[in-house]
Amino acid sequence: MSGHDYIRDGGAIYARSFAIIRAEADLARFEGAAERVVVRMIHACGMTDLPRDVEMSADFAEAGIAALARGAPILCDAKMVANGVTRARLPADNPVICTLDDPRTPDLAKAIGNTRSAGAMELWREHMEGALVAIGNAPTALFRLLELLDGGWPKPAAVIGIPVGFVGAAESKEALARDGRVPFVVVHGRRGGSAMTAAAINALASAVE
Amino acid sequence: MSGHDYIRDGGAIYARSFAIIRAEADLARFEGAAERVVVRMIHACGMTDLPRDVEMSADFAEAGIAALARGAPILCDAKMVANGVTRARLPADNPVICTLDDPRTPDLAKAIGNTRSAGAMELWREHMEGALVAIGNAPTALFRLLELLDGGWPKPAAVIGIPVGFVGAAESKEALARDGRVPFVVVHGRRGGSAMTAAAINALASAVE
Numbered sequence: 149m150s151g152h153d154y155i156r157d158g159g160a161i162y163a164r165s166f167a168i169i170r171a172e173a174d175l176a177r178f179e180g181a182a183e184r185v186v187v188r189m190i191h192a193c194g195m196t197d198l199p200r201d202v203e204m205s206a207d208f209a210e211a212g213i214a215a216l217a218r219g220a221p222i223l224c225d226a227k228m229v230a231n232g233v234t235r236a237r238l239p240a241d242n243p244v245i246c247t248l249d250d251p252r253t254p255d256l257a258k259a260i261g262n263t264r265s266a267g268a269m270e271l272w273r274e275h276m277e278g279a280l281v282a283i284g285n286a287p288t289a290l291f292r293l294l295e296l297l298d299g300g301w302p303k304p305a306a307v308i309g310i311p312v313g314f315v316g317a318a319e320s321k322e323a324l325a326r327d328g329r330v331p332f333v334v335v336h337g338r339r340g341g342s343a344m345t346a347a348a349i350n351a352l353a354s355a356v357e
Numbered sequence: 358m359s360g361h362d363y364i365r366d367g368g369a370i371y372a373r374s375f376a377i378i379r380a381e382a383d384l385a386r387f388e389g390a391a392e393r394v395v396v397r398m399i400h401a402c403g404m405t406d407l408p409r410d411v412e413m414s415a416d417f418a419e420a421g422i423a424a425l426a427r428g429a430p431i432l433c434d435a436k437m438v439a440n441g442v443t444r445a446r447l448p449a450d451n452p453v454i455c456t457l458d459d460p461r462t463p464d465l466a467k468a469i470g471n472t473r474s475a476g477a478m479e480l481w482r483e484h485m486e487g488a489l490v491a492i493g494n495a496p497t498a499l500f501r502l503l504e505l506l507d508g509g510w511p512k513p514a515a516v517i518g519i520p521v522g523f524v525g526a527a528e529s530k531e532a533l534a535r536d537g538r539v540p541f542v543v544v545h546g547r548r549g550g551s552a553m554t555a556a557a558i559n560a561l562a563s564a565v566e
Contacts, residue, residue: 152500152528155497156470156471156475157472168523191523194522194550228551228552228555231437232437232551291363294361312403316364338404340403342441343550343552
C-alpha cells in the first residue's frame, strides 16, 4: 500500500487553500467582495502572483453581485466556463448560456467574418441587457463584445474578460479595461482561461467560501 | 466605433499561437508527439515557462495515442475536463466519462471518507483497464488513483495528472511521478487545471494543429 497521507475532507481543503492564498498573495488593493473574487481566481489557477495582473473597476463586484441577485443570465463564450459555474451557488437559479454549439453559430460566424466564438454572440442580443458576461477563452469574443456595444447593443451589468493566450488576449483585455463603459475585471497579459473565469462568477454568486 | 484591429480567422490564430509558443518555450526535452502535448498545454494556459515543471515518462505519448486509437475511454475527474475534450479530434469516438454527478457518488465518497472527486472514481472500475485517465482538478482523485492501483485495480494505459492548487496538488503529482507503474505526465507544483489537462488529451487524440 502506498499509504499516502493527505487531507480527504473537501471543506478542510477549501479552508486551508484559502488561508494559504490570503497569507501569500498581495491583496491590499482589493476589499470585501472584490477580494473574494481575486482569492477565488487564485484558487482556480494555483498562482499567488495573479493579483499583479488583475485590474477591476471599482464598481465591478457590486454590479456583478446585484445582477445575479436580480436573476441576470450568465453569458459564457466557452462551454468550459459554463460548466465551471457551481449551480448551487447561484442566488436566483440564473440561466447559464453558451451558444457556441448552437446550430446557427457556424453561419453567423461566416456572415460576420469572425471566429465561431464571436459568431455565437450574435445570439446573445435578447439576453444582453443587464447580463453578466463571462469571456474566458476567446480574445475574438471580447473584441466582438466591444464592437457590439459600439453598434448600439444593450449594455451588460458587468463583464468578466479573462481570455487566455498568445494572439489578441492581452490586447483585448487592455481594450476592455480602457473602454470603461461597463464594470469589468480582467487579468492583463497572456494568462487567463475558463477556470479563473468560472471562479470569478462563483465568487460573485455567493459570499460562502 | 472602436475599430479594433485583430485576427478574426480561427485557423490563423492557432497557427500564430503555436509559432509563438515554439519560438519562446524551451521544448528541447520533448520530441514528436510529446512535444505536441506540451505545446498544446502551453497554448491552454498562456505560459511559455510551463515546460520547466512538466515531467513526462518516456512512454507516455505513445501509450496515450495507442490507447485512444484502440477506442479507450477517457476517465475525467471534473466536468470541465470532459467538456474541454474536442470530440471531433477523437480517433475512435472514445467515450468521455465523468462520474462526479452520478447519484451514487455522494454515498461512495462518504463510504471511503474522501472527497466527492475521489468517491466518483469507485464507479470507474469497469472502465479502468487500458483507459486514459485525466485528473485535472482534484489532488484527492490523483492520490485515490494510486490507492486503487495499490488495491489491485486494473491499470490504465496512461495517466494525465495535472490537478491544481494549494493543498495536495504538488504532493499528489510528485507521488504519481515517483510511482512509475503507469505512463504519465504531470505539471509539478501548484499549477495545473482542467484546461491544460484537456489540452493534453486533445494533443494525444490527433496530431493536427
